Amino acid sequence: MRFTFAEAMTDPSYYAPLAQAAEQAGYSGFTIPDSLAYPEESDATYPYTPDGDREFLDGKAFIETFIQAATLGAVTETIRFTPFVVKLPVRPPALVAKQASSVAYLTNNRFALGVGTSPWPEDYDIMGVDFKRRGKRMDECMDIIRGLTTGDYFEFHGEFYDIPKIKMTPAPTQPIPLLVGGHADLALKRAVVRGDGWMHGGGPAEELDELLDKIADIRKAEGKTNDPFEIHVISMDAYSVDGCKRLEDKGITDVIVGFRMPYVRGADTEPLEKKIEHLNWYAENVIAKVNG
Numbered sequence: 001m002r003f004t005f006a007e008a009m010t011d012p013s014y015y016a017p018l019a020q021a022a023e024q025a026g027y028s029g030f031t032i033p034d035s036l037a038y039p040e041e042s043d044a045t046y047p048y049t050p051d052g053d054r055e056f057l058d059g060k061a062f063i064e065t066f067i068q069a070a071t072l073g074a075v076t077e078t079i080r081f082t083p084f085v086v087k088l089p090v091r092p093p094a095l096v097a098k099q100a101s102s103v104a105y106l107t108n109n110r111f112a113l114g115v116g117t118s119p120w121p122e123d124y125d126i127m128g129v130d131f132k133r134r135g136k137r138m139d140e141c142m143d144i145i146r147g148l149t150t151g152d153y154f155e156f157h158g159e160f161y162d163i164p165k166i167k168m169t170p171a172p173t174q175p176i177p178l179l180v181g182g183h184a185d186l187a188l189k190r191a192v193v194r195g196d197g198w199m200h201g202g203g204p205a206e207e208l209d210e211l212l213d214k215i216a217d218i219r220k221a222e223g224k225t226n227d228p229f230e231i232h233v234i235s236m237d238a239y240s241v242d243g244c245k246r247l248e249d250k251g252i253t254d255v256i257v258g259f260r261m262p263y264v265r266g267a268d269t270e271p272l273e274k275k276i277e278h279l280n281w282y283a284e285n286v287i288a289k290v291n292g
Contacts, residue, residue: 001252001253002253003282004082004255004257010061010270010275011268011272021276021280027283029254031083032084033062035062037123044120069081085179089118093144093161097144097145109173112197113176113179114232115195135186136159138190139194143158144156148163179198183201193218197230200232203234239257241289248290260278
């Protein structure tokens with residue numbers, strides 16, 4: 001089993017030492033959050049808080065995702081970076097392909113592209129993209145990124161994008177995994193049909209089991225049961241050795257662990273030293289015992 005360290009909405013100067021500490025402690029991955037802007041007013045609700053409250057995001061610092069991945073890649077050697085998740089349909093897919101290829105190339109393939117739709121209509125407005133049919137737009141974006149990151153000539157002619165035959169260089173020496181976030185049925189199917197894995201947004205254990213059953217059913221229906229497929233989850237089971245073994249038995253390939261509740265208003269006051277202490281404790285008491 002692989003272990004990914006998650007930290008978000010904290011002092012941006014903490015990320016480099018945290019990535020280095022996580023790598024040294026034995027973590028396989030490091031998540032990178034994504035956010036474009038915070039609207040002063042919005043009717044939308046946040047999908048991963050019990051009451052949909054979004055106020056905890058107000059004033060929180062988010063470094064642009066690909067810039068942060070490249071920066072952290074330059075000061076590490078083995079740990080893999082997984083955006084959790086890039087709001088894909090609001091971005092030009094050819095540009096995302098260039099950004100992802102560049103990061104993967106510079107980090108020696110230590111980059112997996114987590115993607116999802118944005119819950120905020122304002123993200124689409126400020127980027128000049130129609131909020132409607134965003135799912136279909138995302139499908140086209142994924143196909144384009146898949147094609148353009150191979151390093152070969154690729155063309156695409158769809159409903160939203162029309163790209164002549166082009167090549168992007170340099171290309172990574174391995175395919176960039178596309179990991180799809182979201183709990184809706186369409187997101188789960190997209191993860192199986194167009195992606196290389198799924199990223200879980202958290203929630204009760206019984207809900208996770210239902211989502212895993214749905215993914216298994218989709219993989220069977222699509223004839224992909226034996227294909228490699230990453231499943232990244234957030235679960236309380238990940239905080240014990242026995243719990244990790246239960247998750248592994250369910251087919252989980254990666255667990256995402258953090259040691260602070262980020263959904264709170266105001267600045268993060270936990271010092272860097274305490275964060276490193278937490279991640280080291282987990283590495284010694286869980287990672288070493290699960291993988292040792």
